[in-house]
Amino acid sequence: MSFYDEMKIDRANHSPLSPIRFLARAAHYFGDRISLIHGDLRWTWKETDTRCRRLASALTRLGIGPGDTVSVMAPNCPAIFEAQFGVPMMGAVINNLNVRIEPHTLAYILNHNQAKVLFVDSEISSTVTDALNAMERPPIIIDIVDPLSPGGDRIGDLTFEDLIDSGDPDYISHQPADELQPLSLNYTSGTTGDPKGVVYDHRNAYIESLGNLVSWGVSGHPHVLWAVPIFHANGWCYLWAMAGLGATNVMVRKPSGPLMLDLIDRHHVTHICGAPIIAQMMAHAPGASERRYDRPIRMLTAGAPPTSVEFIALEDMGIQLDQGYGLTEVWGPAILREPQAEWSELEPEQRARLKMRQGIPNLVLDKMIVAVPGTCDPVPRDGETLGEVLFSGNIVMRGYLRDPIATVKAFEGGYFHSGDLAVWHPDGSIELKDRAKDIIISGGENISSVELENAIAEIPDVLGVAVIGVQDNRWGERPWAFVEIAEGSAHDEKSILEQCRSRLVSFKLPKGVTFGPIPRTPTGKVQKFVLRESLGKQ
Structure with a gap:
């Protein structure tokens, strides 16, 4: 026993951590x-x-x-x-x-x-x-x-x-x-x-609150526009942290593109929390392309990344769109993509592609690895080998309420297993490719639905896209695209597929295209199970 061990903890030097x-x-x-x-x-x-x-x-x-x-x-x-x-x-x-x-x-x-x-x-x-x-x-x-x-x-x-x-x-x-x-x-x-x-x-x-402030570079007197529902991971665990800085919080009950831009102007907003669909609303709002903000504004989004179109449109307005990634089990965006100074010399499209990667762990996440699925063995940092994203550290959930079996399974090997598939780049950043259950296997080849979605989203007049796998007698599975297009657009299935041929290798081409609204959760996640059900009925 060391003499250091004789020093007692006192209420003068210790109190339980709490964001309250x-x-x-x-x-x-x-x-x-x-x-x-x-x-x-x-x-x-x-x-x-x-x-x-x-x-x-x-x-x-x-x-x-x-x-x-x-x-x-x-x-x-x-x-x-x-x-x-x-x-x-x-x-x-x-x-x-x-x-x-x-x-x-x-x-x-x-x-x-x-x-x-x-x-x-x-x-x-x-x-x-x-x-x-x-x-x-x-x-x-x-x-x-x-x-x-x-x-x-x-x-x-x-x-x-x-x-x-x-x-x-x-x-x-x-x-x-x-x-x-x-x-x-x-x-x-x-x-x-x-x-x-x-x-x-x-x-x-408490720990995640502080980590969020540091990782997103929040200081001074923030004016925060809340488009992400507070019911989603307690506002991604930013709500308590913003109180610590005395932030001014602007509530958004029902977001729309014009409303978001109006609130930014009226309340001198400096920070925005919102799902990718919010970025899309803002980018395509009437008059958005003419807006230019002369103060720093940062927007954090998480989930499926916005398209390069949204990144470029918001950047042109003067809004830095930051991409995060996480799950309910890790307080939402535990991984953040921090823009690098050298990116300023790149073309907007190249810069947007880099921003679309999910990034690196925030300051208080002990460890994140991309591992061979079913194991805790890291994959190479080559930007190509697909693996499952695993988390460990103080911001991981305590567990699932009244479900010890699911908790033990989620924590196998000392990591939380996300079920998300990604590649690991040499700089340590990760890039999501799919949910494990959403990967499309066609003729023995893995097809990332995210890759297809990003490619189709670059087509002019495409506002939203989701890709699922459908059964195919010859190949086992083929991709099928659901596409939202701008009002008045002349796009049909033939034009979308023609544009895809210039962006994708042949085995990744969609088997078909369905046009119409894409079902999403309130936090902007595409409900692919609804798409599968609707296609099955057809």
């Missing part, structure tokens, strides 16, 4: 600064802190305690923003729900996590009503009546504002005694079977 403390910092140092903008509503950080304390107090008076689950089902609005602080402030676990899930899925989730309270936006009250009818022990329902909501019925006994008004503004925040205490529960949007509940604790939320 960022709210107290904002109220103390930036109290009069605007914290939240939602339509005509404005709150300061002092007001936000008081409202969150009232919320925590009111939940306690309802009988909610540490370790209980409190669920929220709402688009971006003040209530879901405040719940991220007020719920964990009194020791409960915050569970944000996708507003587009079906009633039977909602009933399953609420039963699975035994939610004690459900905050529900009035716009989606009918979905919640159907779910509650299928439950034996429904939670307490609190209505969120948002002035910007298009309407809907009240189904609870209290409104969110009623609850806030009943709380104590001097409530003392409940800081966790153990930093490994659960903080957040998010459900995966799986395409098969029931969704899995991803559990996070105060420690990895």
